[in-house]
Amino acid sequence: MSLNRFGYQQQLRRELRIRDLTAYGLVFMVVIAPFGIFGSVFQASGGMIALAYVVGAAAMIVTASSYGVMVGKYPVAGSVYGYAGRAVSPAVGFLTGWAVLLDYVCIPLLLSLVAGASMTSIVPSVPVWAWVIIFVVANTGMNVFGIKTTKLLNWIFLAAELVVLLIFLGYGLTALAQGKGHGFDLDPFYNGTSFTWSLVLGGVSIGMLSYLGFDALGLLAEDAADGARTVRRAMYLSLLVVAALFVAQTWVAALLVPDPDALIADGDPAGSAFYDAAEVAGGPWLATLTALATALAWGVANNMVAQVATSRLLMAMSRDRQLPAFLSRVSPARSVPTNAVLTTAAISLGVGVWMASREDGITLMSAMVNFGAMIAFIVLHLCVIWDWARTGRTGGVGRNVVVPVLGVAILLAVIWHANLLAQRVGLIWLGLGVLVLILLTATGRGPALPEAPAPAGDTTTSRKAVTENV
Known part of the structure; x- marks a missing residue:
């Protein structure tokens, strides 16, 4: 579908095919994301961490359905911001974009903080704030070279993460077969003595952070070789693959946790619960390997694609005159919104260094990211219903009404059981x-x-193209 229909010109190169977008989704979600937040989700879910990730996957697949509907109608780079603005009204689009900004602008901050904390645990002589600077500068340098460079690096990082994950799963399953840990059981999926939906949804509200990223593919609709069709298929494929990997690794790790009762009671203040499980599986070297992989995956691989997605959102809102005009300028040589990339980097540096000095910095950033994403997803589902009714109710009731209503219900339940800080900040x-x-x-x-x-030849209407905004 031509962008001229929406008043835009095609400025970004359509370089990304389904395999590239799927890789983006997998890298953005981080196939080893549970490594870094394992202890928090384990505690919040009462040990039923695998079930929390299954429920989270179901919520995201329902949400992906609504993304698929809207990206087919409005294949523009602004994702849910653009959908709400065109399906409902520009004012609703602005507020949705504002909520999405909370998510996307804070994601690079959060990733740099988590990666910095992980690296400081390995190299104590370098403070967290210094690692934040290193990660932000490195990712900015890679992204300004253009989408081709980012695409190549995506594949390299994804391959490395998968290798580390396979090593952990191999050693973990072997250790369980040898009688280490707690043996093979299904308690991480369901524990009849402690199960409540409130408990599971509490785990989902934290574990959902691992799934954030598939939605960023909608921001790359103008980079996709086949537009909406490619984006829609990549969303489903990346979600299904990453959900299977999340469930597998959390199930194995949960069976290897040295003291699950203590973890549930006392939490994981050091963020080392997964690495402790890895040490049971393979020894100290495996614990160090998984910790280093977490730092690089969050701080470099995920941070790189997060910066790409955030810059596209800033570009989309800028060319619609809802943010400063300089953010919409695209480098002709590299086909990159350079100003938006540099602005994202500047925010990450300034706020990231400040948050590195706060004890609750990671907690606060996590709260802001999750709440912004949940609000945006709810608006997305409502837009599907509204647009379906507004345009003559064309299309099936199931995908345009039933699925969105189910999605809203699940997300409201997750928000209700989320951390109070997330609710207040949001x-x-x-x-x-x-x-x-x-x-x-x-x-x-x-x-x-x-x-x-x-x-x-039509002289009755004067319409403004996006080139006047850039």
Whole structure:
């Protein structure tokens, strides 16, 4: 579908095929993501961590269905921001974009902080803030070279993560077969003595962080070789693959945790629960390997693609005159929104170094990322229903009504059982967005989206193309 229909010109190279987008999704979600937050999810779910990841996968697959519907109708780089603006109204689109900003702008911050903390545990002489600077500068350098460079590095990082994961699973399953750990059982999926949905959803509210990233593929719709069709298929494929890997690794690790009762009771303040399980499986070398892999996966691989996605969101909102115009400028030589990439890096450096000095920095960033994503997903589902009703109810009721309603119900349940800090920070951010919207409207700069140019010879309508915004 041509971007001219939406008032935009194609400026980004359509370099990415389904295999490249799937790799983006896998790297963004980080196939070894549970390594870094294993202890927190294990505690919150009462040890039923594998079940928490299964429920989380179901919620995300339902959400992917709605993304598939909307990206087919509006294959533009702004993802859910663009869907809400065009399906409902520019004002709703602005508020949705504001919520998404909370998610995407904070993701690179969170990734750098987690990676920095992991590296400091390996190299104590280098503080967390220094690692934050190293990771941000390195990723910015790679991204400004263009999408081709990022695409190649994606495959390299993905291969390395999969190798580490296979090593852990191989040693872990062998150790369990040899009688180490707690033996093979299904308690990580269901424990009848402690199961409650409240407990499981509490684990999902944290574990959901691992799945965030498949939705970023919608931000690359203008980079995709076959547009919406490629993005839609890559979303499903990356989700199914990563869900299977998450469940497998958390199930094995849960059976190898040295003292599960203590982990549930006391939590994992050092963030070492997974590495302790890896040490039971293969010894200290495997614990160090998994810790190093976590740092590099979060700090380099995931951070790199997070910066790509965030820059596309800033570009999309900028060219619609909802953010400063300089953010929408694309480098002709490299086909990269360089200003948006550099702005993302500057925010990550400034706020990241500050958060590195706070004891609750990672917790606060996690809360902001999760809440922003949940709000955006809920709006996405509502947009599917609204657009279906607005455009004459074309399409099946199941995919356009039943599935979105189910998605909203699941996400509201997850938010209800989320950390109180996440709820407070998210509501404050949304409140600020409402104030900004009121200010823009009062000053005559209310949100508006460009329209498609009028057909040749049509003098009755004057429409503005995106080139006037860039």
